[in-house]
């Protein structure tokens with residue numbers, strides 16, 4: 261049977277779709293620390309003016325580490341279950357490029373469930389730079405896509421983005437706390453209409469209107 265009612269309280273368990281699931285609180289502290297360290301490493305590499313000898317030494321060390329870490333890899337599609345501050349459970353892809361717990365390319369963004377959707381704060385460094393000192397427009401869209409997807413998932417059930425329209429109202433600055441928020445506005449069968457905003461210093465810098473299509477769920 262296909263679920264056509266909304267909102268739905270139950271979320272599908274990714275294990276039913278053959279995907280491995282890791283509990284967020286079972287991710288080792290050492291891996292969390294490594295992710296943070298590599299995030300800082302990417303920033304350092306992006307901006308370094310170190311001499312050639314230092315660069316060659318760093319290159320050799322990083323290549324050796326790659327070999328050691330690649331010796332044991334997770335399955336593609338591995339999911340992580342996170343319990344938000346209010347007790348709502350959310351499943352996400354563990355390497356999601358915007359909010360994946362183990363992905364150093366993902367900025368440190370934790371979206372929390374609030375009435376009608378989600379919100380969170382993130383500060384971006386030059387890894388996310390587009391124009392000088394400003395966030396790349398593609399990353400602005402990515403942050404909004406994640407926020408509308410997460411809002412739709414926690415307010416209804418997980419889905420895919422069918423449409424995302426972004427309005428870039430003001431330049432979005434680096435090194436500034438950005439408030440990311442999204443709210444579900446309405447639902448119609450599997451269609452979920454969501455809006456999202458990014459604010460810096462209380463001013464909207466970008467906003468989105470999105471259509472999410474909920475994944476059809478078989479109920480036995």
Ligand SMILES: CCCCCCCC(=O)SCCNC(=O)CCNC(=O)[C@H](O)C(C)(C)COP(=O)(O)OP(=O)(O)OC[C@H]1O[C@@H](n2cnc3c(N)ncnc32)[C@H](O)[C@@H]1OP(=O)(O)O
Nearest residue numbers: 351352405406409410413420421422423449450451471473
């Ligand atoms: C916590 C997790 C957060 C994750 C956030 C990240 C989200 C993402 O980035 S997802 C990745 C980007 N998106 C994609 O790759 C999606 C690619 N597209 C697809 O897979 C499909 O087109 C998909 C799933 C959107 C819809 O396909 P399908 O499930 O077959 O839906 P379908 O049965 O055709 O349509 C269902 C309804 O949606 C409508 N619809 C579907 N696509 C669109 C569209 N693009 N525009 C308008 N309406 C649409 C249909 O008209 C239909 O409406 P109605 O109920 O009125 O008849």
